[in-house]
Amino acid sequence: MNVSDALDVLKKEGYKYTGKREMMIQLFADEDRYISAKEVLEHMQKDYPGLSFDTIYRNLSLFQELTILEETELEGEKRYRITCQTHSHHHHLICLTCGRTEHFHTCPVSEEAIAKQFPAFQVEGHKFEVYGTCESCSLQKEAGT
Incomplete structure (x- = not known):
């Protein structure tokens, strides 16, 4: 999935487009790895200094529910990555x-x-x-x- 597709999913499902959401999705699109909520918060606090973990977790949960993100658990911590673009079984x-x-x-x-x-x-x-x-x-x- 790319950023444009992810934003289309948000719009289609009736969710508001925000710069924060786009920035989060762009972060995942730029990475080829699973990343933690803490890493997302650290990346975003440069532009949004008052951003809270609650906001990050709410959006991560929403993105996972909408299949924009995939989730796994590494070392006891949930981590996320953008949903794979390949639709073949893998x-x-x-x-x-x-x-x-x-x-x-x-x-x-x-x-x-x-x-x-x-x-x-x-x-x-x-x-x-x-x-x-x-x-x-x-x-x-x-x-x-």
Whole structure:
């Protein structure tokens, strides 16, 4: 999803366009990683010094509800990223050091196997994340930086 698409979703769903919302969405569009509410607040306080965590959390919750953002939990903290632009079925590799994500299109979950073992269970979807260290962070660790 890009900024324009996200703002269109807000408008279509009857939510007010604000500079703060656009700035938040732009931040996520510029990052290829999951980021925390604290990082969002720190980034936005340069332009909006009185901004509160409540405002950040309300908008993060709204953006997730409208599928503008995806959520995961890393180290006990919720983190967010802009919804992937690819509509093909995929999962994520997530770097625990920098939070960057990569898509992988091999799916380890067989919905047919689930249906065979649990025939009454109706699968609505699934999410699979693999956590580790990306190449860049591994190289930095090896170099001792």
